[in-house]
Amino acid sequence: MTTNATAIAHTNIALIKYWGKRDVKLNLPTTSSLSLTLDEYYTKTTVEEGPEDKLYINELPQDSKRVHQFLDVLRAEMGDFPPLTVISINKVPLSAGLASSASSFAALTAAVAKFNGWDLSNEELSRLARRGSGSATRSFFPDFAIWEKGEDDKTSYAHHIDVPDLPIALVVCKIAGTVKKVSSSDGMVRAQTSPNYQSWVDESAKQLEEMKAALEAKDLEKVGQLAEANALSMHDLNLTAEDQRFTYFNQNTMKVLDAIKALRAEGYLAYATMDAGPNVKIITNQEQAPAIKEALAEQFRKIQFDIATPGPGISYE
Numbered sequence: 438m439t440t441n442a443t444a445i446a447h448t449n450i451a452l453i454k455y456w457g458k459r460d461v462k463l464n465l466p467t468t469s470s471l472s473l474t475l476d477e478y479y480t481k482t483t484v485e486e487g488p489e490d491k492l493y494i495n496e497l498p499q500d501s502k503r504v505h506q507f508l509d510v511l512r513a514e515m516g517d518f519p520p521l522t523v524i525s526i527n528k529v530p531l532s533a534g535l536a537s538s539a540s541s542f543a544a545l546t547a548a549v550a551k552f553n554g555w556d557l558s559n560e561e562l563s564r565l566a567r568r569g570s571g572s573a574t575r576s577f578f579p580d581f582a583i584w585e586k587g588e589d590d591k592t593s594y595a596h597h598i599d600v601p602d603l604p605i606a607l608v609v610c611k612i613a614g615t616v617k618k619v620s621s622s623d624g625m626v627r628a629q630t631s632p633n634y635q636s637w638v639d640e641s642a643k644q645l646e647e648m649k650a651a652l653e654a655k656d657l658e659k660v661g662q663l664a665e666a667n668a669l670s671m672h673d674l675n676l677t678a679e680d681q682r683f684t685y686f687n688q689n690t691m692k693v694l695d696a697i698k699a700l701r702a703e704g705y706l707a708y709a710t711m712d713a714g715p716n717v718k719i720i721t722n723q724e725q726a727p728a729i730k731e732a733l734a735e736q737f738r739k740i741q742f743d744i745a746t747p748g749p750g751i752s753y754e
């Protein structure tokens with residue numbers, strides 16, 4: 438055991454989404470998902486022995502039940518360890534609408550493992566991180582990762598897929614900085630009451646296979662088409678939920694989606710994906726990303742845009 442340990446995890450964006458649990462306690466998903474790790478946004482977490490489990494994010498003390506519960510899951514799984522002070526620097530802006538839980542739980546899992554001297558592979562760390570946040574399973578790996586839904590607790594974790602030199606880029610539209618109204622966990626429970634849910638699960642399995650083939654063929658047009666279709670049908674589930682239907686869309690979301698379609702009509706490579714919030718992320722290539730960003734910034738003066746490219750896997754300091 439060292440006196441402290443630090444890990445850095447980058448966030449990821451799912452191109453084939455995770456949107457539903459088949460086991461809530463174990464966080465086992467209904468579908469496998471595929472993601473791109475991003476270079477721009479990350480969480481750096483240090484853990485050190487403290488008088489009690491305590492979390493600080495960007496220097497502010499937090500009362501996070503989720504983190505307390507997660508540390509106890511790690512103790513139950515791996516054996517006891519002392520109370521920890523967890524100090525996180527989060528470089529995932531809320532306004533980017535990216536899941537900061539992905540990088541946060543990945544960095545926390547890796548830092549706790551290093552602190553305790555656990556000798557675990559990234560896949561084993563991914564399996565543990567799943568209990569904190571599903572999307573965190575994919576944040577241990579550079580570029581692309583697949584979270585296999587698996588058979589059970591032991592077999593549900595993510596692994597890296599190698600797609601060398603794919604010039605993919607993401608234009609991130611920072612539409613809203615507000616805290617999400619419906620958490621992803623709550624949103625999934627509602628979405629699973631949609632009469633379309635099972636067909637989404639079936640379709641998602643096909644889309645995953647097609648996505649793997651499109652990545653292998655370096656066919657970014659197809660990657661974009663599949664990611665957009667998968668994301669929009671995920672959002673359909675929210676609208677068609679039988680229990681407490683809802684939407685993450687707002688008026689700007691619709692306008693940006695229309696603008697993306699217009700850019701496509703002009704010949705740009707531009708496809709949308711969205712997560713548990715109103716923000717839109719545009720899948721394109723590195724050559725076109727600056728022009729897309731510029732065109733949208735001109736049209737939407739109140740929205741900020743970032744460009745993100747493939748990012749690294751977990752690292753330690």
Ligand code: PMV
Pocket residue numbers: 450451453454455456470536538539570571572573621622711712713
């Ligand atoms: O694991 P969570 O609670 O961060 O849920 C992530 C859900 C989505 O971001 C909408 C999709 C995904 O696969 O990341």
